[in-house]
Amino acid sequence: MHVNYARLAAATAFAVVAASSSGALAQKKYDTGATDKxxxxxxxxxxxxxxxxxxxxxxxxxxxxxxxxxxxxxxxxxxxxxxxxxxxxxxxxxxxxxxxxxxxxxxxxxxxxxxxxxxxxxxxxxxxxxxxxxxxxxxxxxxxxxxxxxxxxxxxNYQSETQIYAKYIMKMMPNAKIAVLYQNDDYGKDYLKGLTDGLGAKGKSMIVMEESYETSEPTIDNHIVKLKSTGADVFINITTPKFAAQAIKKIAEIDWKPTHFLNNVSASVGSVIKPAGYENSQDIVSAAYLKDASDxxxxxxxxxxxxxxxxxxxxxxxxxxxxxxxxxxxxxxxxxxxxxxxxxxxxxxxxxxxxxxxxxxxxxxxxxxxxxxxxxxDFAPISQLQLIRFKGEKWERFGDIISADVGG
The missing domain is CATH 3.40.50.2300 (Response regulator)
Known part of the structure; x- marks a missing residue:
């Protein structure tokens, strides 16, 4: 029986190449928006x-x-x-x-x-x-x-952040009178829910005013004046950067001295604290999960x-x-x-x-x-925070890393 070894070797080589290339083709899977390049x-x-x-x-x-x-x-x-x-x-x-x-x-x-x-x-x-x-x-x-x-x-998530503030207030300031300013949308209401959930049944009576604002308003100064008039000694500031800087300035201008909690989304030194004035921002409390590049x-x-x-x-x-x-x-x-x-x-x-x-x-x-x-x-990649307080020209961390207990 005559066997053409050369042809067999070539056929085998071709089969191996075909198998490996089809394997390679099978390995590469793309949806719209992805290619080799x-x-x-x-x-x-x-x-x-x-x-x-x-x-x-x-x-x-x-x-x-x-x-x-x-x-x-x-x-x-x-x-x-x-x-x-x-x-x-x-x-x-x-x-x-x-x-x-x-x-x-x-x-x-x-x-x-x-x-x-x-x-x-x-x-x-x-x-x-x-x-x-x-x-x-x-x-x-x-x-x-x-x-x-x-x-x-x-x-x-926002609810875990304000729950952490609530825990801190209940522990350190159990007789606090709390005034809240929040943006009137899903973001503001989510933060507010975390706060009220965290304060619990007893704590809800500690809130003396919940004041909302619209992003279309040029300034929130009038809201700050209204909140001061409640006699609150704790201010929860649920605002985006532009309004956060306005709030910090206005509080200093009208000489209101509450313990000021500022939501993490506006804790940027460059876009909020510095424009509002370092001198106006002393002792503001927030929460952080990222290192502060200004430190x-x-x-x-x-x-x-x-x-x-x-x-x-x-x-x-x-x-x-x-x-x-x-x-x-x-x-x-x-x-x-x-x-x-x-x-x-x-x-x-x-x-x-x-x-x-x-x-x-x-x-x-x-x-x-x-x-x-x-x-x-679990689609919440980061669920831990640490409380921070503004001193001098930077945030200082205090207390332990706190894990949030808010699920989806």
Whole structure:
């Protein structure tokens, strides 16, 4: 029997090549927005309008992704970061989200800012089965994998933050008279709910006034005067940066001296405290999960050294003192971690799967003792905070790291 070994060897080699190439083809899985060369990431930010102070978050993320691309990208793919302005206006957010998903064909939406904007596209993104990942808002509802499996938060949720303030007030100031100023939308009401839940049945009577304001108001000075007239000795300030700075200034101007609790989303030294005046901001209490870039004690911290180097080389026009740059950097690093873990399976389902399996991930800017953890039933990546008090020109941490006990 004559066997053509050469032909057999060639056939075998061809079979091996075919099998390995079909294996390679089987291994690479893409949804709309991903190819061998790029990953399209959509983002919506208030670059204009009443919350424009947060626009720096999107600019920081763009600079971070450019740095990643300059180093060769993620598994050889460049990030195409498409970021639009919605002026913090929910109808505009809807328009931009549709454009990103239906015209730009992005693989996912990342880091879209604000509770009302994200609420406006919440159902749409889940109906489309497009990830609405690491949204830049602490609303408690983003942690609901059962009903909204395509949406995930990033920062600690608002209710846990105000519950921590409530615990502190009940312990340290059990006879306090509390005045609350809150933004009249989902974000403000979420914070308010955390406070009232945290105070419990007894504590609710401690609240002497709950005053709301609209983002369309040019100033909140009249609300501050009204709140002072209640005789409250504790002020809970649930406002976005522009209004937070106004409140701090006005309180000093009318010589009201309550214990002032300022929500974390407005604790930026660069965009709130400095414009309001260091002298007006002494002893304000807030809560933190990120290292404060304005605090020189982090200068030799390895994670912050990387952040400072990034700011100097890749985002020199950014202000290191602006807390938004730290947020943008931390969130962008988290997305890069998820996309890296996806390997060649860049499907929307796998992106959510990898995002929901982060274990003890530290993007370099979280406070010691705080890490990112998620699971298929826990879509709240960061759930720990530490109380901080403003002294001199920086925030000082006090007390222990507190774990929040608020689920979805």
């Amino acid at each position: 790029e990953i399209k990431v959509g983002n919506i930010m208030p670059y204009s309008g009443p919350a424009s102070a947060y626009g720096v978050i999107g600019k920081t993320e763009a600079a971070y992704f450019k740095m990643i691309n300059d180093k060769g990208g993620i598994n050889g793919r460049k990030i195409n970061f498409i970021s639009y302005d919605d002026a913090y206006s929910p109808p505009k957010t809807v328009e931009q989200a549709r454009k990103l998903v239906e015209s730009d064909d992005v693989l996912l939406l990342f880091g879209t800012l604000g509770t009302p904007p994200n609420s406006a596209i919440h159902k749409y993104m889940n109906a489309k089965k497009v990830p609405q990942l690491f949204v830049a808002t602490g609303a408690t509802k983003w942690n609901d994998p059962k009903h909204f499996p395509w949406t995930m938060g990033w920062q600690p 020189p004690s982090w200068n030799d911290d390895p994670g912050m050294k990387e952040f400072y180097a990034f700011m100097k080389k890749d985002f020199p026009e950014g202000n290191v003192l602006d807390g938004g740059t730290v947020v943008g950097y931390g969130a962008a690093r988290t997305l890069v971690e998820v996309l890296t873990k996806c390997g060649d399976n860049l499907t929307r389902a796998n992106i959510m799967k990898q995002a929901a399996s982060l274990k003890d991930f530290k993007p370099g800017v979280l406070l010691p003792g705080i890490a990112i953890n998620t699971s298929p039933t």
